[in-house]
Amino acid sequence: MSDLQDAPVLLLAEFDTPGECLHAAEALRDAGYKDFDTHTPFPIHGMDAAMGLGDSKLGWIVFPAGLMGAIGAFTMIHWMNNIDYPIIIGGKPAGIASLPSMIPVMFELTVLLSAFAAVFGMLGLNKLPRHHHPIFNSSRFASFSNDKFFVSVEATDPKWNVDKTKALLEGVHAKHVELVYDDEEGGDELEHSSHASKGHA
Amino acid sequence: MSAAETEKKHSHPTNEWVMSGPWAGAWKIFAVIGALGLAGAAFGYTTDPRRFAFSWMFAFITCLSVALGSIFFVLIQRLTSAGWSVTVRRTAEFFAYGILSLIPLFIPILMTTGHLFPWFGGEHAGAKEHGAEHGSISLITPAYAQQHAAPDHAAPAAPAGHGDEHAAPAPAHGATGMAPAGMAGMAAGHGDPASHGGPAAQAHAEHEAHALIHKGVMAKKSAYLNKNFFYIRALLYFLIWTVLAVRIFGDSARQDSSKDPKETLKAQAFAPPATFLFALSLTFAVFDWVMSLEPSWFSTIFGVYYFATGVVSSLAVIILVTMALKNSGPLRGAVTPEHFHDLGKLMFGFNVFWAYIGFSQFMLIWYAALPEETTWYHNRWDFGPWAKVSMAILFGHFVLPFFWLISRNFKRNLGRLQIGAAILLCAHVVDIYWFVMPNYALGSNEFSFHWLDAACFLGVAGVYGAFVFFRMTKHNLVPIGDPRLERSLHFQNA
Numbered sequence: 103m104s105d106l107q108d109a110p111v112l113l114l115a116e117f118d119t120p121g122e123c124l125h126a127a128e129a130l131r132d133a134g135y136k137d138f139d140t141h142t143p144f145p146i147h148g149m150d151a152a153m154g155l156g157d158s159k160l161g162w163i164v165f166p167a168g169l170m171g172a173i174g175a176f177t178m179i180h181w182m183n184n185i186d187y188p189i190i191i192g193g194k195p196a197g198i199a200s201l202p203s204m205i206p207v208m209f210e211l212t213v214l215l216s217a218f219a220a221v222f223g224m225l226g227l228n229k230l231p232r233h234h235h236p237i238f239n240s241s242r243f244a245s246f247s248n249d250k251f252f253v254s255v256e257a258t259d260p261k262w263n264v265d266k267t268k269a270l271l272e273g274v275h276a277k278h279v280e281l282v283y284d285d286e287e288g289g290d291e292l293e294h295s296s297h298a299s300k301g302h303a
Numbered sequence: 304m305s306a307a308e309t310e311k312k313h314s315h316p317t318n319e320w321v322m323s324g325p326w327a328g329a330w331k332i333f334a335v336i337g338a339l340g341l342a343g344a345a346f347g348y349t350t351d352p353r354r355f356a357f358s359w360m361f362a363f364i365t366c367l368s369v370a371l372g373s374i375f376f377v378l379i380q381r382l383t384s385a386g387w388s389v390t391v392r393r394t395a396e397f398f399a400y401g402i403l404s405l406i407p408l409f410i411p412i413l414m415t416t417g418h419l420f421p422w423f424g425g426e427h428a429g430a431k432e433h434g435a436e437h438g439s440i441s442l443i444t445p446a447y448a449q450q451h452a453a454p455d456h457a458a459p460a461a462p463a464g465h466g467d468e469h470a471a472p473a474p475a476h477g478a479t480g481m482a483p484a485g486m487a488g489m490a491a492g493h494g495d496p497a498s499h500g501g502p503a504a505q506a507h508a509e510h511e512a513h514a515l516i517h518k519g520v521m522a523k524k525s526a527y528l529n530k531n532f533f534y535i536r537a538l539l540y541f542l543i544w545t546v547l548a549v550r551i552f553g554d555s556a557r558q559d560s561s562k563d564p565k566e567t568l569k570a571q572a573f574a575p576p577a578t579f580l581f582a583l584s585l586t587f588a589v590f591d592w593v594m595s596l597e598p599s600w601f602s603t604i605f606g607v608y609y610f611a612t613g614v615v616s617s618l619a620v621i622i623l624v625t626m627a628l629k630n631s632g633p634l635r636g637a638v639t640p641e642h643f644h645d646l647g648k649l650m651f652g653f654n655v656f657w658a659y660i661g662f663s664q665f666m667l668i669w670y671a672a673l674p675e676e677t678t679w680y681h682n683r684w685d686f687g688p689w690a691k692v693s694m695a696i697l698f699g700h701f702v703l704p705f706f707w708l709i710s711r712n713f714k715r716n717l718g719r720l721q722i723g724a725a726i727l728l729c730a731h732v733v734d735i736y737w738f739v740m741p742n743y744a745l746g747s748n749e750f751s752f753h754w755l756d757a758a759c760f761l762g763v764a765g766v767y768g769a770f771v772f773f774r775m776t777k778h779n780l781v782p783i784g785d786p787r788l789e790r791s792l793h794f795q796n797a
Binding site: 147148157161165192193194202203205206 | 670
């Protein structure tokens, strides 16, 4: 077993109130941390700014997808009805002058591809679906969906330093700070530990 | 919270959000512009009453849409019990209340009904108009209609031929080759198949048949389109709007001093019936005043179209005015980029809705190609100058603002949002111009911008603006007694 596996993968700090959680996020942001997240039972207004989150990248996925929908629908109908097999419907010319008849399909396909791009883009940007995350190894973490507020700092953060990060989190009045270790996704070692069942719940 | 704190919280904004700074005197500027505009309009009335009639209608309908859109904005906030919008709601209430100033401005329309409405039996009436109203539908199939205009193509050319009868007289209205769908549609449209396709009509020359049809259509519509009912309806619309404006502004303004949360509940209880009255009165008003300028034409979606353009323009006005008041001081601290972001979202969304409705109206008419329905677009597309205006609206009212405002960052950047709102407001004025003005010279290639258009617009907008901005100096610019004020002040989108 190497040292790498023994090293903690994240620090988890627990708070009692949304306000403390928000201020902890601000403190981490101001200290220059990037790879951290907050876990709360409900959305907290101002959290985006407190965490220093930039603009969502989703728009850069959705917009081209929507544009592709419009262009794809137009190309498809134009090819089928005007070029490959010109067909006159309702006395309308088989040509670009019949654009109005294409617009509903262009609109629908724009909406469809945009929606797909938004949903799957969101999943992709969130690295989902993901079956397991080490954070679930913490026995206290389950209450994030009940009445507790958590801040987690990943060991991949460039500013990561177990002692300093821990001190920082304690400095913003964390109720409880713990180191969380990876269990190699259900490896033998921790199979019998008390966390295992919670981890996969 | 202690009583002292409560006191402090309420007294703090009272001193702050009142009209001051450069905009405090804005109503005087509006009043001067309005007076000059009215003087010009009055002069124009004596020299060219017909042009004055249409110019005034354009100006009146433009400003009316802003007032009605503002009423709708307030009603929606009340219906949804919204907290975010409290600090910008008062601005909308001022513009909604401004509808009272438009009541006397309706008098010139009553004075010129004979010029405006062909069905009114005034100077306008006569055979020369109906040909244009039933004009060519070459818009529908430009190439196809030309290719198939020859008499021997009766069956496929029937829809096109109907409108082209002056050039190609052969396909009679009642010809057996007429597409069944088109026939059914026309029968429904005219309500009386005999007058349309019956043997009697066939015996007449095309033009006379048309005159008969026109006469028949107008006879059918006379139960609605007649002088007395027109006056009664106009009275009813203004009555409804007066009640809405007084209630909307009154409920909110009373709360400034009473701080009574019950006023909010009262306003919210009033909103649902008010919304019904609003929707019906707006729809029928625009049927009466704009759609009946070309009385043989009809579109059931027309009211929704006007509603959509009104909501967009009023949101543009609310954005521009709150931003000006924020930048110059009076609304500083009350309105934040969060509010502008939401107003921008609403404006963007309703502009897409406007385009959706506008296209829905166009596509159904284009697809069915019924002569009595296509005239509206015939008059706005088949004549060079108006076709350019139509394109300008398509790009200036939809394509450009759509791509400008689609980004979240552009809606949160006040300068860019301001540009977007200004573009939409200008496009809205053109949109209403495009509603009204083609009726001035139906069926001809005539497009001329007349100085009276500008004079009437400045006159009506000046009076409306002066009324609204004067009232702003008399009341708080933020509903300081609203129980949700604090929530709105600290509102955040995310």
